[in-house]
Amino acid sequence: MSTMTIGxxxxxxxxxxxxxxxxxxxxxxxxxxRRNPLVILICIELMLNAVNLTxxxxxxxxxxxxxxxxALMSMTVAAAEAVVGLxxxxxxxxxxxxxxxxxxxxxxx
Amino acid sequence: xxxxIFFVAALMAVLGAVGVVAFRQPIRSVLSLVVVxxxxxxxxxxxxxxxxxxxxxxxxxxxxxxxxxxxxxLFGPARELxxxxxxxxxxxxxxxxxxLLGLIWSMVQGIQYRQPDKGTDLAFFGTVQSIAVELFTRYxxxxxxxxxxxxxxxxxxxxxxxxxxxxx
Numbered sequence: 412m413s414t415m416t417i418g419x420x421x422x423x424x425x426x427x428x429x430x431x432x433x434x435x436x437x438x439x440x441x442x443x444x445r446r447n448p449l450v451i452l453i454c455i456e457l458m459l460n461a462v463n464l465t466x467x468x469x470x471x472x473x474x475x476x477x478x479x480x481x482a483l484m485s486m487t488v489a490a491a492e493a494v495v496g497l498x499x500x501x502x503x504x505x506x507x508x509x510x511x512x513x514x515x516x517x518x519x520x
Numbered sequence: 521x522x523x524x525i526f527f528v529a530a531l532m533a534v535l536g537a538v539g540v541v542a543f544r545q546p547i548r549s550v551l552s553l554v555v556v557x558x559x560x561x562x563x564x565x566x567x568x569x570x571x572x573x574x575x576x577x578x579x580x581x582x583x584x585x586x587x588x589x590x591x592x593x594l595f596g597p598a599r600e601l602x603x604x605x606x607x608x609x610x611x612x613x614x615x616x617x618x619x620l621l622g623l624i625w626s627m628v629q630g631i632q633y634r635q636p637d638k639g640t641d642l643a644f645f646g647t648v649q650s651i652a653v654e655l656f657t658r659y660x661x662x663x664x665x666x667x668x669x670x671x672x673x674x675x676x677x678x679x680x681x682x683x684x685x686x687x688x
Binding site for chain 2: 445
């Protein structure tokens with residue numbers, strides 16, 4: 412029952428899920444590999460978007476609207492996260508230039 | 521037709537995502553992310569999520585990305601250092617990512633799909649009306665909670681970016 416009839420042709424839900432997995436993993440790679448705090452925030456946005464895609468796929472496959480509502484909620488959370496994260500970064504950039512997140516380790520115990 | 525649209529949009533999304541990680545300048549990463557957002561919004565439309573499609577374009581590709589561009593424009597394109605300070609980091613993250621990919625792959629293969637819910641009108645599914653009916657009746661309480669979340673985020677952003685007393 413994983414096929415969905417869209418516009419007269421049958422698409423498999425697992426194609427969308429695998430695409431979501433690939434995007435999520437590229438985002439995770441970015442968070443692990445990149446050094447710039449701004450780019451790390453961008454990669455987190457990418458991961459959130461990949462999860463949104465899977466929510467919408469299951470919503471469509473079960474023909475249940477609740478997945479779409481949850482995707483809207485997670486967009487709200489992502490927007491709030493971007494705003495607060497960027498505000499913190501702007502505050503840090505006021506003090507000094509940061510090229511590497513590992514420089515921000517003063518609060519280490 | 522839908523299959524062709526899916527594969528074109530999927531290719532766009534994957535190439536954009538690779539661009540986000542691979543470009544050295546943050547401004548190019550942000551513009552690649554806009555490509556990913558637009559490609560994903562096409563997929564949302566394919567999944568009959570019209571309202572989420574519009575919100576994706578307006579909120580993500582519009583508002584959030586402009587916010588990122590503003591911060592980059594204000595603080596200059598900080599170029600990335602080629603070398604990392606932690607040894608083995610890229611090697612270890614490669615292993616971690618491969619394990620994660622295998623895990624998610626096996627999970628996708630093992631999904632047991634439930635029968636679709638009965639009595640859903642697909643012509644009505646995902647429209648503004650169908651979302652509003654659920655959002656303002658059954659899910660009114662979580663909806664109001666998100667407004668509090670946005671208020672908290674706005675207050676936090678204003679507090680963090682205020683002018684300090686000793687700057688005056």
